[in-house]
Amino acid sequence: MTEKLALITGASRGLGAAFAEALAPEYHIVAVARTTGALEELDDNIQAKGGKATLAPMDITNIDAMAQLCRSIHDRWGKVDLWVHSAVHGAPLTPTNHIDQKDLDKAVSINVTATGRLIPFLSPLLGDTGHAVFFEDDRAGQKFFGSYGATKAAQIALARSWQAETVNTGPRVSILSPNGMPTGTRARFFPGEDRESLSNPRDEAARLLATLDL
Template identity: 30%
Template sequence: MPPQRPIALVTGGSRGLGAAIARELAPTHQLILGGRSAESLEPIAGELAAAPWPVDLTDYAAVEEAVAEIDRLDVLVHNAGVAELGTIEETSVDTWRWTFEANVIAVAELTRLLLPALRASYGHVVLINSGSGLRVNAGWGAYAASKFALRAFGDALRLEEPALRVTSIHPGRIDTDMQRALVATEGDEYDADRFLTPQTVARAVRNAIETPGDAHPTEIVLRPIPRRK
């Protein structure tokens, strides 16, 4: 029998960066693609012969039930997340809670539930963080705070689980539908050439995963270079 391909779970895999990561890993991995609904996952799962994994990551009872059959996991890519702009004065307590719930607490709980499966394969956890997890811009306070917390979570996980590899990836702004919405909120004109492509960031994820086992890629920082016309 041929050796079994490694198994990778990618959250937020239905579109944008998550779909790009899935396409990068599909040739070498068995894919489980997370998303909010079966309908949203159907096109990309069909394209890549991946297993759809529709679950609301902030519904922790549903998440616990959904991971019950995963007994081995080689790669866990935490890509799902949210962003809402606003000054400190404008940001409500509900927005703070929603941002941390999606970007930190849900990540921590899914990781915790999957630790036995990750330990079984000496797995790799990849956290899609942000440039905002390294520095703060005005109007991005809640989002940046959640990404600083996500970086701290990755650092703690790396210390507590030495059998695992844990990589925090800090990309600059990426050309996605979410980015279009953010730029519209800022009142700016959208120019995709100012931003990283999802494929570039996905390649960085694949490179981190494929790093030989004698090295631990702990952090990767990507900055966009304006593309020539």
Template identity: 40%
Template sequence: MSDLPLKDRVALVTGASRGIGAALAVELSRLGAHCVLIARSQGGLEETDDAIRTATGRNATLLPFDLQKQEKELDMVGPSIVERFGRLDILVHNAATLNKLTPVAHIEPKDWAETVAVNLTAAWRLIRTCDPPLRASDAGRAVFVTTGGLDRPSAYWGMYGATKAGMEQLVLTWAAEVAKTKLRVNLADPGVVATRLRATAFPGEDPTRLRRPADVAPGLAALCLPAEARHGARVEIAAASR
């Protein structure tokens, strides 16, 4: 349909094999975008692609690779997308790892390296590779999914909290640097959502009492629209009305 707000736009979504990333990819596709999806799981990406095809009749482009282990490949994502599609209009960095909850003094170097790589370093590399095409778009939009409570550190959450706080600082600094361009960069806090990461952190919690990824996908997608004017903001995402 010609009136779709994201018609002909290209969106890159990380962590798109399940949860919030998968739900957002479906929502962006419904709005007309062609989605390029990154995650470690080929099978999970194919499930998201199936959901997009069911919802829209169109396919996504799947990029299965590991944000921690394939850094050089990540550096080439922006240029590769432009070479194939001629543009990149939207970036959503949703991928994250909790790794494990542990006292700061007990954090293992391997766990620290993995968490920093996925939650912080990948954000930096995505900014580097996607900055040129997003600036070139007439309505470039970048959204980085964050978490609540970073101003109130909690015991055992140091590794996750430190990397997310670092990501926020990096993203908001980038936002300040591109403030005079057409690119809009924001943080998005979806709140408490029934995801695998949440289940790992709170195994005794009843997921049926929590918001589902599909509940927050429309609010996240709204930050990607050409009409979105907020910039350098930390946006709390409200659940869509059922």
């Protein structure tokens, strides 16, 4: 049987890590994130389930690194069966007229530009039978969410266009709506929130995966 491959961008923590663990051992996991230590912890969890992972500690905004990764995937596996894109930058909350240019530039680079580069890189590897998954978080227009809301909305707009364009040709493109989870990003957005009322990322990954018909 040909080994199935899942590429997880933003795999070091939160929903990305939970998806990686949930997909193993059915899929070989290629886990991409900047934090080496968190990736190594993820690898331990995947191995404990009898799965295998290839760790790719790199920045998705580095176009040369991502191009090389996709070439390496092509040379070794020839395809990607599933791409889960959970990488996101949660820019600090601030009044729109106080937005820091560096924060905005970083949000654009990670949330928009990198996504716009990765879709053309991954499309040939996904082919007509692969599946790409994105996660929406509709904060556009909410007060203090200027940088994050605008760039996350732009990311999902790219995904929706790709989804509409590939209905008849593939790959499948899914845009999922996670429930609130006690992640580091959410803690920065909502300090003091009752985290006990939020969904565990592993539970949320299981719920969302059940909707995908993989």
